[in-house]
Amino acid sequence: MDNTKKKSGFQWGIFIFGGLAGIIGVSLFLGELHYSASEKFCISCHEMEANVYMEYKNTSHYLNKSGVRATCSDCHLSNNLLEKVGRKVKAVNEVIQHFKGTIDTREKFLDHRLELATKVWAEMKANDSRECRSCHTAANMDYMKQSSRAMAQHIQGEDAGKTCIECHKGIAHRLPDMHTIDPSAVIGEASPE
Amino acid sequence: MKKNITKLLILLGLACIAFPSYAEEVKSLRGTRDLDAGSEPPEIKRLIADDRPIPRDFVQQPPLIPHKIDGYHIDKNYNKCLSCHSWTNYKQAKATKVPPTHFQDRDGNELANLSPGRYFCTLCHVSQLDTSPLVGNEFEPVKALR
Numbered sequence: 001m002d003n004t005k006k007k008s009g010f011q012w013g014i015f016i017f018g019g020l021a022g023i024i025g026v027s028l029f030l031g032e033l034h035y036s037a038s039e040k041f042c043i044s045c046h047e048m049e050a051n052v053y054m055e056y057k058n059t060s061h062y063l064n065k066s067g068v069r070a071t072c073s074d075c076h077l078s079n080n081l082l083e084k085v086g087r088k089v090k091a092v093n094e095v096i097q098h099f100k101g102t103i104d105t106r107e108k109f110l111d112h113r114l115e116l117a118t119k120v121w122a123e124m125k126a127n128d129s130r131e132c133r134s135c136h137t138a139a140n141m142d143y144m145k146q147s148s149r150a151m152a153q154h155i156q157g158e159d160a161g162k163t164c165i166e167c168h169k170g171i172a173h174r175l176p177d178m179h180t181i182d183p184s185a186v187i188g189e190a191s192p193e
Numbered sequence: 194m195k196k197n198i199t200k201l202l203i204l205l206g207l208a209c210i211a212f213p214s215y216a217e218e219v220k221s222l223r224g225t226r227d228l229d230a231g232s233e234p235p236e237i238k239r240l241i242a243d244d245r246p247i248p249r250d251f252v253q254q255p256p257l258i259p260h261k262i263d264g265y266h267i268d269k270n271y272n273k274c275l276s277c278h279s280w281t282n283y284k285q286a287k288a289t290k291v292p293p294t295h296f297q298d299r300d301g302n303e304l305a306n307l308s309p310g311r312y313f314c315t316l317c318h319v320s321q322l323d324t325s326p327l328v329g330n331e332f333e334p335v336k337a338l339r
Contacts, residue, residue, distance in 0.1 A: 059264060147243035149260060152287060170271070171264070178271040184282060185275035187306050 033084060037073040045098060048072075051109045055173045062172075075131045075172065076120075113176035121165055129164035136164070222327060238322040246289070247321065250334040255317040256289075262320050267313055274314045275307070 035041055043049040053072075056062050061070045078084055103109040103116075124132070138158050143151045157167060169175065179190035218225065223232055244259035265273035277286035295311040296304050311317075333339070 147260065149243070149287070156285075170266075170273075174266065174268075175271045177269075182271070182276060182279075182282070184279035185273075186269075186271050187309060187312055188269060191269075 033081075033088070036088065037077055037084070039071040039073075042072040047098065047103050047109065051103075051106065052173045059172050070135065070172075074135070078130065079134060110176075114180070117169075117173075117176045121169060124165040125163055132164040132168075238324045241321045241323050244321075248334070249338060250332065252335065252337055258318050258320040260320070262315070267315070272312060272314070278314075 043053045056072075061075070063069075077087055097103070101108075103112050124130075138154070141154065143154060146154065153167070177191050178186050226232060240261060241259065242261045247257040247259050249256055262274075267273060275291070276282055277288040278291050280290050282288075283290040291307065291311070293303075295307055298304055298308050299310060
């Protein structure tokens with residue numbers, strides 16, 4: 001009788017301890033996820049701070065009339081937990097490239113810009129501009145409040161099954177060399193690889 | 194002698210009537226404030242952001258831009274204007290295509306792509322603010338456009 005009582009007390013102990021450890025563990029994990037999705041974290045790397053961040057500061061996703069701001073993670077990180085963790089795993093490559101110094105100067109960054117941007121565009125096209133649509137959904141748009149030309153384009157694009165990124169490239173950062181993407185909209189020769 | 198003095202006085206009087214503007218101060222657009230007094234903050238002007246094509250006053254005039262152009266960069270990597278106005282893109286964008294004149298160099302030779310002299314569109318094409326002109330103007334469009 002005494003023995004079982006003692007045992008269950010011990011079991012309770014483990015249960016409570018395990019529970020607490022679990023809660024702390026999950027909080028730390030979520031906290032890390034949250035912190036590593038913050039703007040502060042993203043621009044703690046010079047590569048992001050000096051290039052894409054500086055450019056983004058001149059765009060309407062940074063500063064606009066309504067005071068709503070979309071920061072790095074709003075456009076580049078899914079709200080889905082699994083996807084988020086998956087992205088963190090992928091980011092291991094970014095850490096490696098950081099230490100290899102692959103894009104540690106503006107020149108090196110510009111040399112890689114087409115490749116990097118092309119990857120992001122492909123991702124966004126494949127997921128139907130999911131992160132764009134977490135704020136901008138076609139169904140919630142009041143076309144009548146848009147400029148006449150934007151309205152026409154949005155209706156036409158939506159009907160043709162296009163996705164945001166197909167037209168809205170280079171809205172939060174400057175564009176790479178577009179000679180291969182849209183040769184009708186640039187003159188001269190493509191810059192050598 | 195007396196005659197001469199009266200003549201001189203009459204002349205002086207006439208001069209005062211003929212050039213009364215000498216009495217007025219020269220006024221710049223800035224007003225009459227002292228240079229070191231700082232200037233009045235100008236009224237904030239709004240862009241004409243969504244208009245029909247604006248009528249031209251003479252045939253060779255570079256048409257004014259009837260839409261917003263904020264953030265439309267033009268550099269060696271890309272010309273944002275051409276993403277709608279190029280011959281490949283204008284139909285899809287329902288925009289006016291760049292005219293063939295923009296494919297000629299300054300000597301009139303035809304080029305395969307846009308002339309470098311026309312690449313920076315905003316040298317000649319500008320958007321408009323919704324405001325009245327600073328100075329009056331009685332210009333009339335040429336007969337061909339009236």
